[in-house]
Amino acid sequence: xxxxxxxxxxxxxxxxxxxxxxxxxxxxxxxxxxxxxxxxxxxxxxxxxxxxxxxxxxxxxxxxxxxxxxxxxxxxxxxxxxxxxxxxxxxxxxxxxxxxxxxxxxxxxxxxxxxxxxxxxxxxxxxxxxxxxxxxxxxxxxxxxxxxxxxxxxxxxxxxxxxxxxxxxxxxxxxxxxxxxxxxxxxxxxxxxxxxxxxxxxxxxxxxxxxxxxxxxxxxxxxxxxxxxxxxxxxxxxxxxxxxxxxxxxxxxxxxxxxxxxxxxxxxxxxxxxxxxxxxxxxxxxxxxxxxxxxxxxxxxxxxxxxxxxxxxxxxxxxxxxxxxxxxxxxxxxxxxxx
Numbered sequence: 001x002x003x004x005x006x007x008x009x010x011x012x013x014x015x016x017x018x019x020x021x022x023x024x025x026x027x028x029x030x031x032x033x034x035x036x037x038x039x040x041x042x043x044x045x046x047x048x049x050x051x052x053x054x055x056x057x058x059x060x061x062x063x064x065x066x067x068x069x070x071x072x073x074x075x076x077x078x079x080x081x082x083x084x085x086x087x088x089x090x091x092x093x094x095x096x097x098x099x100x101x102x103x104x105x106x107x108x109x110x111x112x113x114x115x116x117x118x119x120x121x122x123x124x125x126x127x128x129x130x131x132x133x134x135x136x137x138x139x140x141x142x143x144x145x146x147x148x149x150x151x152x153x154x155x156x157x158x159x160x161x162x163x164x165x166x167x168x169x170x171x172x173x174x175x176x177x178x179x180x181x182x183x184x185x186x187x188x189x190x191x192x193x194x195x196x197x198x199x200x201x202x203x204x205x206x207x208x209x210x211x212x213x214x215x216x217x218x219x220x221x222x223x224x225x226x227x228x229x230x231x232x233x234x235x236x237x238x239x240x241x242x243x244x245x246x247x248x249x250x251x252x253x254x255x256x257x258x259x260x261x262x263x264x265x266x267x268x269x270x271x272x273x274x275x276x277x278x279x280x281x282x283x284x285x286x287x288x289x290x291x292x293x294x295x296x297x298x299x300x301x302x303x304x305x306x307x308x309x310x311x312x313x314x315x316x317x318x319x320x321x322x323x324x325x326x327x328x329x330x331x332x333x334x335x336x337x338x339x
Contacts, residue, residue, distance in 0.1 A: 041101050041278050045076040048104045049097075051090025051111055053083045056201060057138055057221035057304075058106050061266055064298055065135070068289040077104075086175045086336070087111030088122065095124035099273035101282070105129065107269040109177050113321045117329040118175045118336040126318060129269040133283045134309035134317070135290065136299060138219035138264040140181050140238040141249070143227065148214035153235040153250060156215075157189060164192035170204040170216040173197050174336050177264035178217045180325060181238050183332050185217070188257045208232065219264050220245060220303025238262045245303060265307070267314045283310050 048066055052058045062079050070077040082090030091111040097103035112126045142153065150156040160167055171179040174197045186193060196213055198204040201222045208216050209231055217238065224245055226232040234249045240261040242251055252260040268286055270279060289295060290308040299306055309317075 041275075041281070042073050042075045044102065045078055046070075046073070046102050046104060047080050047097075048077050048106070049080050049082055049090050049094045050106050051082055051084075051087035051094075052106075053200065054081050057219055057264070057302075058108065058266060060221065060302060061136055061299065061304065062106050064295055065286070065289050068292055068295055069285055072285045072288060086115055086118075086173060088115055088119075088124075092123045094269070095128040095271060097271050099271040099275075101270065101274050101278035103271060104132070104282075105269045106135075107131075107267050109180075109265055109321055109325070110175060112269075112318065113325050114175045114177075114180055114329065115336075116322075117326045118334060120335075126322070128272050130272050130274055130279055131311040131314035131318065132268040132270055132279055133286045133311055134307045134314045135266045135268055135286070136304040136306050137266070138177075138221055138304060139243050140178065140217050140219055140262055140264065141223045141227075141234045141246070142185070142215065142236045142238065143208070143218055143223050143232045143234050144215045145208060145211050145213075146230070146233050147211065150215070150233070150235060153252075153255065156235055157191075157255065160191040160193055161189065165194060167215065168194040168196050168213050170196050170198055170208050170213040172201040172204050173199060174334075177262065178219065180328070180334075181262040182217045183334065184262060184328060185238070185252070185257075185260060187328065187332065188252075188260055224303045243305075244300075263305070267318075279311060 048062055050059050050062050059079070059081060066077040066079055082093055087108065087110050091105060091107070094103055094105035107129065116122050116125060144150045144156065150159065169182055171182065173179065179195065179197065182193070182195070198207070201218065204216055205218065205222055205226065207213050209226065220243070223232060223234065227234045227246065234246055237243055237246070237249050237251050238260055239251060240253055242249060268282070270282065287308045290306055296306050
């Protein structure tokens with residue numbers, strides 16, 4: 001039988017239809033693949049918002065951690081200082097940023113706890129953030145000018161109680177942890193000392209060193225260099241235990257004043273709605289960075305107490321702080337009128 005040779009022919013219309021179907025299937029496959037496998041995070045640099053000026057304790061902590069965190073994540077972590085209104089300006093900016101894992105915030109008790117009770121209206125709330133993890137605490141010290149006439153904390157306590165309104169104290173500003181710590185101290189001791197608020201720690205330190213005001217509550221980052229140099233005298237620690245940097249300085253607990261356990265703490269936060277996987281990754285990397293011996297040593301030398309922790313524990317701590325400090329602010333009738 002002869003073999004038939006020839007070409008298989010398809011119509012132009014059939015070929016076009018077949019090609020269009022293949023293209024559609026390919027596009028659907030690519031779309032499904034992109035949905036199933038989103039772009040890896042992080043794919044670009046991160047912004048770390050610090051709601052206080054450069055050079056302060058909050059800024060120091062962020063700048064020590066950011067390079068290490070960046071190395072671990074494989075991306076640059078840029079510090080963005082946005083100071084003003086007791087931390088409200090920077091915190092509001094972070095709260096309104098996209099919840100995509102590329103905006104971080106150094107949150108503290110001033111911006112996330114005190115402000116909501118001190119100001120009539122706030123553009124953001126603590127609930128606008130998801131906690132990533134705790135970072136560190138700044139222990140607080142009662143310090144005086146060496147010539148202010150307070151040789152010991154016992155003498156200081158007797159003197160301020162004997163002369164209500166005679167003495168004044170400096171703070172970095174209304175609503176700062178330093179201000180609220182002294183208000184708590186006044187409440188527990190039954191004393192009255194006039195508050196002189198400044199626009200930041202550096203200005204308050206300058207006037208205390210000059211003798212313009214006789215006393216202040218400062219964090220260790222601001223006070224330790226001056227105490228070590230003999231330019232200020234540390235009378236007491238506002239923590240429940242003495243601190244390693246000043247082992248000879250007593251606590252108020254030792255004087256019988258219970259409930260004086262205050263510090264200026266710092267935690268890392270992201271805007272609410274940030275993917276859970278990103279939050280968990282950030283939390284783990286943050287704790288890993290805080291555990292680096294060289295970083296821990298630098299932070300402790302600066303006067304910080306490193307307190308690593310995960311997001312849920314920081315969230316619970318936030319609620320406890322909210323209850324206790326809002327009650328004190330209400331009792332002391334403290335308020336700040338918006339500028």
